[in-house]
Every structure is written in structure tokens, then in C-alpha cells.
Amino acid sequence: MKTGEYRDEHNNTALLESDIDRPVKFQGNGNIVRVGKNVILKATIDIRGDNNTVTIGEWSVIDGYIGFIRVNDACVDIGHHTTIGGGSSIQLHETSHVHIGADCMISSSVLITVSDMHPIFDEITGNRINPGAAVSLADHVWVGYRSYVGRGASVGAGSVIGAQSVVSGTIPPKVTAAGVPARVIREGIRWERNFPSGDRIML
Numbered sequence: 001m002k003t004g005e006y007r008d009e010h011n012n013t014a015l016l017e018s019d020i021d022r023p024v025k026f027q028g029n030g031n032i033v034r035v036g037k038n039v040i041l042k043a044t045i046d047i048r049g050d051n052n053t054v055t056i057g058e059w060s061v062i063d064g065y066i067g068f069i070r071v072n073d074a075c076v077d078i079g080h081h082t083t084i085g086g087g088s089s090i091q092l093h094e095t096s097h098v099h100i101g102a103d104c105m106i107s108s109s110v111l112i113t114v115s116d117m118h119p120i121f122d123e124i125t126g127n128r129i130n131p132g133a134a135v136s137l138a139d140h141v142w143v144g145y146r147s148y149v150g151r152g153a154s155v156g157a158g159s160v161i162g163a164q165s166v167v168s169g170t171i172p173p174k175v176t177a178a179g180v181p182a183r184v185i186r187e188g189i190r191w192e193r194n195f196p197s198g199d200r201i202m203l
């Protein structure tokens, strides 16, 4: 799709300030996709439901899949200069919010989801044990290869999540956390996308 504003007969809107490689798929009403300037968007955006929104900040490079699966009033916002690698997936099966800050680096084959995708109940009370909950990655967070970032996860600014970790709780800023479940393994860290030689590694 070329840069421009698109609106279909179901009031779905795509506001594109960059050309994008794949068409946005809308099945529903009143959804909005905003893509900022200088974005490389290779991801499939698949919205099934009503009144969902996706915002992608300028200079971001987004691969993988962003899916709203039979859900209404949910939201994904991705800050500027953030990269998401191939095979990664942001999924919303329940009404909630995924926030990914600016200058984040989400590796390949990472799953970010606000929901377990199926309900679990306490047998006696009948109460839902696993309600969907928002995911928040603050600015300049690096999520390692094949990690799972689940409902309610929150990662503080500047932190690193090790490869193949499972994040479900709160990880503070400026730490490395890793494992299943992810635990802090190092505090007081700072990471950079580039090596000191100046060679730029995008993902």
C-alpha cells in the first residue's frame, strides 16, 4: 500500500505516512491503523473485530504479525525507532493494550500476547484465573530471541530480556532478566544496538 489515507465502507481507516509492503487486513468496523514516516513495515496486520487501533512510530522496522483475533476496543502502540524481527507476533485475543516504547529491539520469533487465548477457571468459585492484561515494554527494551512476553508483563526502560525467556510479571529498568520465569540476573546495565566499530546491526 502506498503512502496515503484509506477508508473503507466499514469505516476502517489506514493513515499511512510510509509505503507498506503488505495490505492491512480488516474484518470489522471502525478500526484504525496509523503508520508514521520512514517506517519499514513487513508485518501482516490482521484485525478481526471493531474499534481496534494500531500505531507505529516513525523510523520503526516491523516484521512478523500483529493480530487482533475476534476482539474489540484493543490497542497496539509501538514507539519510534523500534525494530521487531521476523517470525515475531503481537497477539490480542482479549480487549487490552500492548505498549512497546521507542527504540526497543524485539528479536525474532518473540511472542507478545495479552491473553492465554483460552480461559482457565477455579473449579470451586468459577472465577476466571487468567484474565487478559496489558503488556508494557518501556523505551529501549531488548527482548531476546524466542521469548514469550505474556499477559500483565511489564519491562522497565533500558532492560534486556535473555533469549527464550518467559516474562509474565514486572521487570525493573536497567537490568538483564532471563529464564523461565524471567528473573533478574544482572543489575545496572546499559545496552546499545550498535557495536563500537560503528557497524549498524538492525535486529
Ligand SMILES: CC(C)(COP(=O)(O)OP(=O)(O)OC[C@H]1O[C@@H](n2cnc3c(N)ncnc32)[C@H](O)[C@@H]1OP(=O)(O)O)[C@@H](O)C(=O)NCCC(=O)NCCS
Pocket: 105, 106, 107, 108, 143, 144, 145, 160, 161, 162, 163, 164, 165, 176, 177, 178, 179, 180, 185, 186, 203
Ligand atoms: C542474557 C544474555 C544477554 C547474557 O547476559 P549476561 O549478563 O552476560 O549473563 P551471563 O551469561 O553472565 O549469565 C548469568 C546467568 O544467567 C543465565 N542465563 C543467561 N542467559 C540466559 C537465558 N537466556 N535464559 C536463562 N538463563 C540465562 C546463565 O546461565 C547464568 O546462570 P548462572 O549464574 O546460574 O551460571 C544472553 O545469555 C542472552 O540471552 N542473549 C540473547 C541475545 C539474543 O537473543 N540475541 C538475538 C538478536 S536480537
